[in-house]
Amino acid sequence: xxxxxxxxxWGVGLAALVALPFVYRDPYHLHILxxxxxxxxxxxxxxxxxxxxxxxxxxxxxxxxxxxxxxxLWNHAGLSPWFGIPISMAAAGALAMIVGYPCFRFRITGxxxxxxxxxLSGIVLQVITATRDYTGGSLGYTPNRASGNKLLxxxxxxxxxxxxxxxxxxxxxxxVWHWVDRSMARYALEAISxxxxxxxxxxxxxxxxxxxxxxxxxxMTALAGAIYCQYQMFITPDTVSGIAVxxxxxxxxxxxxxxxxxxPTVGAIITILLAESLRIGFGTKAVGWDNLVYGVLLVLFIxxxxxxxxxxxxxxLKLQRKVPRAHEQKAVQVARPGT
Amino acid sequence: xxxxAFLDVFDIYLLEAVINGILLGGVLALLALGLNLIFGVxxxxxxxxxxxxxIGMYGMYFMVQYYGISYFVAAPLTILLVAVLGAALxxxxxxxxxTAPPINQLLATGGVLFVLQSFATVTFGIDxxxxxxxxxxxxxGDMNFSYARLLSFVAALVGMVAVYLFMTRTFxxxxxxxxxxxxxxxxxxxVDAKRIYLITSALGGALAGLAACLLxxxxxxxxxxxxxxGPITFLICVLxxxxxxxxxxxxxxxxxxxxxxxxxxxxxxxxxxxxxAFFIVMMFIRPAGLLARRR
Numbered sequence: 001x002x003x004x005x006x007x008x009x010w011g012v013g014l015a016a017l018v019a020l021p022f023v024y025r026d027p028y029h030l031h032i033l034x035x036x037x038x039x040x041x042x043x044x045x046x047x048x049x050x051x052x053x054x055x056x057x058x059x060x061x062x063x064x065x066x067x068x069x070x071x072x073l074w075n076h077a078g079l080s081p082w083f084g085i086p087i088s089m090a091a092a093g094a095l096a097m098i099v100g101y102p103c104f105r106f107r108i109t110g111x112x113x114x115x116x117x118x119x120l121s122g123i124v125l126q127v128i129t130a131t132r133d134y135t136g137g138s139l140g141y142t143p144n145r146a147s148g149n150k151l152l153x154x155x156x157x158x159x160x161x162x163x164x165x166x167x168x169x170x171x172x173x174x175x176v177w178h179w180v181d182r183s184m185a186r187y188a189l190e191a192i193s194x195x196x197x198x199x200x201x202x203x204x205x206x207x208x209x210x211x212x213x214x215x216x217x218x219x220m221t222a223l224a225g226a227i228y229c230q231y232q233m234f235i236t237p238d239t240v241s242g243i244a245v246x247x248x249x250x251x252x253x254x255x256x257x258x259x260x261x262x263x264p265t266v267g268a269i270i271t272i273l274l275a276e277s278l279r280i281g282f283g284t285k286a287v288g289w290d291n292l293v294y295g296v297l298l299v300l301f302i303x304x305x306x307x308x309x310x311x312x313x314x315x316x317l318k319l320q321r322k323v324p325r326a327h328e329q330k331a332v333q334v335a336r337p338g339t
Numbered sequence: 340x341x342x343x344a345f346l347d348v349f350d351i352y353l354l355e356a357v358i359n360g361i362l363l364g365g366v367l368a369l370l371a372l373g374l375n376l377i378f379g380v381x382x383x384x385x386x387x388x389x390x391x392x393x394i395g396m397y398g399m400y401f402m403v404q405y406y407g408i409s410y411f412v413a414a415p416l417t418i419l420l421v422a423v424l425g426a427a428l429x430x431x432x433x434x435x436x437x438t439a440p441p442i443n444q445l446l447a448t449g450g451v452l453f454v455l456q457s458f459a460t461v462t463f464g465i466d467x468x469x470x471x472x473x474x475x476x477x478x479x480g481d482m483n484f485s486y487a488r489l490l491s492f493v494a495a496l497v498g499m500v501a502v503y504l505f506m507t508r509t510f511x512x513x514x515x516x517x518x519x520x521x522x523x524x525x526x527x528x529x530v531d532a533k534r535i536y537l538i539t540s541a542l543g544g545a546l547a548g549l550a551a552c553l554l555x556x557x558x559x560x561x562x563x564x565x566x567x568x569g570p571i572t573f574l575i576c577v578l579x580x581x582x583x584x585x586x587x588x589x590x591x592x593x594x595x596x597x598x599x600x601x602x603x604x605x606x607x608x609x610x611x612x613x614x615x616a617f618f619i620v621m622m623f624i625r626p627a628g629l630l631a632r633r634r
Contacts, residue, residue, distance in 0.1 A: 055442050057386075057449070102622035111384045111581060114445055115573040116618075118386060122570030123615040130608030243566060244456070247449045254446070288460030288562075295453030302447045303435050 017167055021160040030159040036265075036272050037166035038228050039252070043264030044173040045220035046249040048180060049213045051258050053193035057246040058099065058117030061124035062092040062218045064241025066225030068128055068135060071143045071235065074153070076134070081154040085226045092222035095120075096214050104210040109196065118243060125242035140236035143229065154230050162231050169227055170265070173220060177261045180216075185209060244291070251298045257311030266310045352603060358484065360599030361592065365492035366553055368591035370572045372499055372584060373546030379519045379582035380539045383433050383444045387452035388547060389569030391428075394455060395421040395551025396560040400468050410472065418548035425544020426537050433540070434533075452565075459562035467559040474556065491553035498549045499588075502542070515539055519582070571598070571611060574618045 021030060046059050069088035073079040079087075099120055103113055128135050135141050146153030156162055180186055188209045191199035200206050229235045238244060248271070256267025275290040282289060305312055374388050385391075395417050402413035432451060436444045474486040506512035518525045518535050526532055558564060575594050579586030594614050601610030 053442065055446070098619060102619065106622060108577075108622070110441055111378070111445060112577055114386070114442070115384065115577050115581075116622075119570040119574045119577075119615060119618070122566060123612055125566070126608045126611045130612070243570075244453070247453060250446055250449065251453075288457040291453050291457035292461060295450045295455075295457060298450030298453065299432055299447050302439075302443050302450065303432075306439070306443060 014171070018164070021163045025160075027159050030163050032272065032276060034159065034162050034166045034231060036268050037163075037170040038224060038231065039272060040265040040268040041166075041170045041173040041227075042221055042224035043249050043252045043256070043268050044170075044177055044261075045217050045224060047253040047258055047264045048177060048220070049217040050250070050253055052189040052213065054210065054214065055114050055250070056117040056214070056217070057114055057243060057250070058096075058120035059217070059221045059249050060121035060241045060243060060245035062096065062221040063225035063228075063245060064121075064124050064128060064237065065092040065095065066222030067229035067235045067240040068141065068225075070226040071141055071229050072134060074143050080152050081226065081230055082152070085154075085223065088226055089219045089222040092218045093215050096218035097211065100211055100214045101207070104207040104214075107196065118246070121241065121243050121246045125237050128237040128241060135237075138237055140234055142234050145233075155233070166227070166231070169223070174261055174265075176216070176220065180213070181261065185212065189213060247298075248294070251294055253308075254306070255297065255301050255308055257308030257314070259307065260311050260314055263308050263310045267308070270309070353600075355483070356599045356603040357596065359488065360596035362484070362488040362492040363599055364592035364595030365495035366550055367568070367572065367575060367595050368588050369495040369498055369546055369550045369553075370568065371575045371579065371587035371591050372502065373543045373550070374572060374576050375579075375582050375584055375587045376502075376539060376546070377543040378576070379584070380515055381429070381433065381536050382441065382522075383448070384581070385428070385448045385451075385543070386445060386569075386573070387428075387448045387455055387565075388543075389565030389572060390452050390455035391421055391424055391544060391547040392551045392554065392568075393459060393560065393562065393565040394424060395548045396555040396558075396564065397459060397463055397468075398548075399552055399555045400470060400560050403470050403472070404468070410470075414549075414552040417552055418545050421548030421551060422541040422545040425547065426541040428544070429537055429540035434536070456562050456565070463562065465562060467561045469559045470555055472556065485557070487556040491556060494549065494553055498546065502546070505542075511535070511538060571614060574614065578618060578621060 020033075024030075042059075042063060046056070049056060066085070066088045069091050070081050070084040073084040073087060074081060099116065102108070103116055108116060129137050132138075143155075146155045150156060156165075188199065188204045191202065191204055192206055192209060196206055225240050228240060252267030252271045253264045254267070255270055256265065257263030271294065274293060278290045278293065301308070307315065370388070370392070374385065377388075378384055398417040398420050399410075399413055402408045402416060403410055408416075428448070428451060432447050433444055436447055474490070477484045477486055477489065506516055514525070514530045514535055515538070517528075518530060518532060522532070525535075554568075558567075571594060575590040576587055578594075579588070579590035594617075597614045597617055598610035601613035
């Protein structure tokens with residue numbers, strides 16, 4: 001239950017976030033904020049299933065489908081993103097079902113599930129590259145500039161508008177996270193993540209529960225990809241799809257904290273600020289360095305702080321308040337051997 | 340029926356593609372063997388496996404092209420280099436996580452994937468490089484086969500036989516097989532599990548190194564080259580059953596044929612897509628094939 005104090009804190013924080021672009025108008029900083037909000041939404045979408053032990057490395061694929069299908073429909077069929085985005089989300093959702101159903105039905109879990117989803121994002125990348133006549137291949141793709149109605153084309157030049165859109169999308173992600181957190185599905189999925197057979201014996205429909213959360217997560221990730229494309233107006237297979245993007249999601253969610261609602265957001269803030277400061281500090285020499293630092297940090301975090309920065313901080317603040325769930329306890333043991 | 344008549348029955352290009360698929364299968368089987376070995380013994384999946392191959396390919400490129408070392412001298416050095424990398428990967432990343440949930444170990448190797456890719460980007464740049472060795476093309480009837488592919492196939496088979504002999508004829512190999520059957524009891528039998536894990540990791544690395552020496556003959560090396568055969572290796576291992584050597588071997592050739600025959604009708608990338616589609620269909624119709632040796 002959310003206490004009155006926390007609700008008030010959320011309200012004040014949100015009001016401040018909405019007011020921000022009207023007070024502070026530096027375009028570069030607003031741009032960074034928009035990126036942080038969009039990626040936070042993507043990372044939150046990933047953590048929706050990641051927190052239940054369903055580690056997917058296929059989300060780069062869903063994000064790529066969201067971005068490319070929307071842009072392709074706009075350029076080739078003249079279909080407004082208002083229709084293109086739902087279609088792209090449906091496409092990503094359908095793919096998630098096609099891959100997810102046999103995985104869950106036939107109990108493909110753990111290593112197997114990770115490898116199958118890893119291959120999925122690899123294949124989406126290959127398809128985008130292979131259809132280079134339409135998608136521009138690895139050179140990237142640009143949605144055509146709208147000649148008429150900007151709103152219809154979902155293209156805005158104004159950073160403030162984008163900031164508010166991104167803020168709304170991000171907030172939507174956080175609300176969905178809390179909605180799942182308070183639903184029966186959460187208990188079912190936690191039971192599944194701890195012992196699939198026991199959960200099934202207790203009457204949980206394992207396949208259906210897993211499919212539902214996977215579908216939700218894939219739909220949201222595709223939306224993140226489409227919004228990213230509309231904002232940046234330029235996408236390449238490497239920035240919105242593929243294994244690297246999937247790993248980036250895992251990294252941010254783990255660094256921020258997988259089991260708390262704002263964890264992925266904290267992860268996005270840290271990773272994007274890190275990448276930007278490296279870019280400013282080293283200029284074009286920084287190409288590759290940000291990922292090098294990401295990779296080293298990911299390994300260090302998994303070894304020393306698997307609950308992430310925010311997760312560990314919150315744990316320290318309310319040590320006695322709740323007993324960690326079993327799959328979190330396992331992670332904590334790694335952080336503090338012998339406890 | 341004469342040879343010519345036999346060739347007339349089959350479409351000549353089809354036969355060529357089938358044979359090329361078998362040749363490709365050899366290298367894929369080598370990769371699958373390395374990954375299965377690591378999984379079978381240490382119960383860890385190195386998702387950075389293809390990136391180790393990429394580093395090995397750069398090693399070959401620099402030794403042969405830059406320092407002018409002969410290919411046949413550079414190859415053992417590369418195998419050694421990647422074997423050391425494999426052992427280091429185990430020592431630095433996997434060993435501290437051995438008691439952690441398996442998914443953490445896998446994600447940590449994902450971090451290593453990032454590190455290796457960006458290390459290559461930072462150090463070598465994103466240019467495509469090749470050895471500059473152009474091996475002759477073998478003509479057989481009306482069909483043409485790349486000598487490089489044939490050589491790779493033979494070397495991959497020799498490598499696999501060597502691993503088989505090592506596993507069955509030496510004490511260390513026997514200990515490796517034993518530890519994959521029962522992790523707990525072997526420590527009581529006086530086998531040093533830490534040492535066995537390190538040796539297995541080095542062996543897995545050596546197989547990646549051998550694959551690197553062979554792949555560099557056929558493909559240009561660049562920091563993201565691992566992405567073009569990494570995913571397919573994972574599919575092979577899942578279809579064959581992780582840790583199942585025979586399953587991985589058979590699945591390698593099945594996938595290689597699909598890629599090769601798919602490539603006959605369009606680009607190589609579509610061959611990969613076809614292989615993935617096949618994989619999904621197989622999961623529906625033969626899930627038991629996937630479930631060999633599941634934990």
